[in-house]
Amino acid sequence: MFIHWGLYAIPAWHEQLQWRKRVPREEYGKLAQQWNPVDFNPDKWIDVAQAAGMKYLCFTTKHHDGFCLWDTAQTDFNTINTPYGKDVLAQLAEACHRRNMPLCLYYSCVDWHHPNYPNQDRSHELPEPLPGDEPDMEKYMAFVKAQVRELCSNYGEIDGFWWDLNIIKHVDPSVNALIRDLQPKAIINDRGYSEGDFGTPERDVETSTEAKEIMRPTEACQSVGVQSWGFRANEDYYTTEHLIRSIDRYLARGANYLLNAGPTAEGIVPPQSDQILRRIGSWFDKAQESFFDTYPVPNFTTNSDVLVTRRESTFYIHLCKKPISSAVQLKPLKVLPRSATLLNNGAPVECVVDMLPIDHVSQETFLRLRNLPVEEFDDEVLVVKLEFDDNFHESILENLTIP
Numbered sequence: 001m002f003i004h005w006g007l008y009a010i011p012a013w014h015e016q017l018q019w020r021k022r023v024p025r026e027e028y029g030k031l032a033q034q035w036n037p038v039d040f041n042p043d044k045w046i047d048v049a050q051a052a053g054m055k056y057l058c059f060t061t062k063h064h065d066g067f068c069l070w071d072t073a074q075t076d077f078n079t080i081n082t083p084y085g086k087d088v089l090a091q092l093a094e095a096c097h098r099r100n101m102p103l104c105l106y107y108s109c110v111d112w113h114h115p116n117y118p119n120q121d122r123s124h125e126l127p128e129p130l131p132g133d134e135p136d137m138e139k140y141m142a143f144v145k146a147q148v149r150e151l152c153s154n155y156g157e158i159d160g161f162w163w164d165l166n167i168i169k170h171v172d173p174s175v176n177a178l179i180r181d182l183q184p185k186a187i188i189n190d191r192g193y194s195e196g197d198f199g200t201p202e203r204d205v206e207t208s209t210e211a212k213e214i215m216r217p218t219e220a221c222q223s224v225g226v227q228s229w230g231f232r233a234n235e236d237y238y239t240t241e242h243l244i245r246s247i248d249r250y251l252a253r254g255a256n257y258l259l260n261a262g263p264t265a266e267g268i269v270p271p272q273s274d275q276i277l278r279r280i281g282s283w284f285d286k287a288q289e290s291f292f293d294t295y296p297v298p299n300f301t302t303n304s305d306v307l308v309t310r311r312e313s314t315f316y317i318h319l320c321k322k323p324i325s326s327a328v329q330l331k332p333l334k335v336l337p338r339s340a341t342l343l344n345n346g347a348p349v350e351c352v353v354d355m356l357p358i359d360h361v362s363q364e365t366f367l368r369l370r371n372l373p374v375e376e377f378d379d380e381v382l383v384v385k386l387e388f389d390d391n392f393h394e395s396i397l398e399n400l401t402i403p
């Protein structure tokens with residue numbers, strides 16, 4: 001679960017309010033005097049994450065506005081100097097450690113508050129330095145490293161570091177090296193000051209329904225809200241169907257999926273987000289055995305409407321594209337499985353190997369899954385578990401020679 005939380009939750013318009021609505025820094029900074037999330041309870045966030053089937057959290061310690069959600073000695077612009085007066089990250093980290101919920105930290109490279117960040121009107125930057133600023137990348141990087149040191153030293157084990165928006169593509173491998181030194185287990189994304197461990201496609205960038213094979217470690221990120229990652233009062237939300245199909249498309253290809261919700265200024269996950277996440281969780285709970293300890297089999301079938309994952313002689317057929325009929329043909333497979341089960345309801349699935357009129361030229365028979373309850377599970381990805389006899393194993397594989 002991705003969590004975007006900061007001062008921007010108060011005006012509740014967008015996490016980039018300061019930049020997108022041209023709010024003067026000084027005025028934006030006054031929001032700190034209103035920061036008092038009386039309902040913040042990290043256990044409740046973890047409850048939602050767990051109900052959604054999520055396996056780790058990623059939390060915005062500092063977004064582009066520069067406001068820090070921990071007790072940092074590097075700037076006064078942090079949660080201690082607010083009516084709330086407490087270290088948010090410390091409470092979240094304590095709860096995560098207690099409940100064995102891995103915790104990753106998001107940190108923005110762009111900073112609209114720090115006097116040394118060289119704002120120059122590039123994308124996601126202020127138009128120019130403000131009076132009194134001293135743009136100085138060396139000094140800014142010293143600040144960043146001091147903050148990284150705090151984040152990686154004062155909050156127990158950290159599982160990942162999630163950089164964002166290194167607009168100027170500043171290169172400094174010593175920053176990730178510092179993280180690796182202080183938190184050897186942490187994985188690091190690809191948006192920081194050197195390469196990192198995994199890619200971060202955002203907002204479902206793949207528009208093609210034919211999902212391509214994923215060639216490097218990947219964590220796709222997406223928000224439940226269409227416009228914003230931070231809490232937005234007038235947000236329009238994605239349908240659960242859209243999100244479930246998107247999640248399946250990435251997970252079934254071996255990627256991770258980081259789905260975001262923005263808590264309100266009071267500190268609660270908004271009811272609509274809560275509802276969406278729990279709905280996704282009820283599907284995920286049923287489908288999850290198809291994702292864990294499995295690997296993608298991109299060449300299982302020529303049918304591009306499905307994705308396939310595999311564990312030994314068990315194959316999972318993901319109907320990730322919205323089905324337009326109640327059957328799925330799995331050309332060139334010709335073997336009947338020992339059993340076929342729809343994970344969505346646990347019911348057996350009818351399987352036949354026969355010749356369809358459309359295959360009259362080759363006169364070949366192929367495996368087909370029939371009478372799937374596609375209307376009943378309209379907003380879910382159907383996942384069918386096919387178990388083959390172990391001695392059928394090799395013959396199945398021989399079939400999988402797809403041009």
Ligand code: GLC
Nearest residue numbers: 004015016164165202221229
């Ligand atoms: C985009 C948004 C940014 C958000 C990030 C999360 O870059 O502009 O506000 O934090 O996505 O990936």
